[in-house]
Amino acid sequence: MSKPRMIQPRWLARFLAFVCGYFWLPCPLCKQDFAGFEAGESGLMNTPYEGQMVCAGCSEQAHLISMERWAIWREHGVLKRDALKPYGLA
């Protein structure tokens, strides 16, 4: 599967993010600045209830890390059925 591409040059992506109202932040995995419209399909879950968006190039890696974390949280009983109901995950 090919990775979605980010707009080059980066100044143009930053300009479009500013003009169109998207965020412009560093990706938590690769540290490269990216615009909100360049975010990948998967986010990086930091806790069972909170996560961060990542760039399109890091989406697959973020998904794998998040799944590993979910397994650990589930194993250690961090995930409580009632706490997840508002998110439709229980």
Ligand SMILES: [Zn+2]
């Ligand atoms: Zn990234």
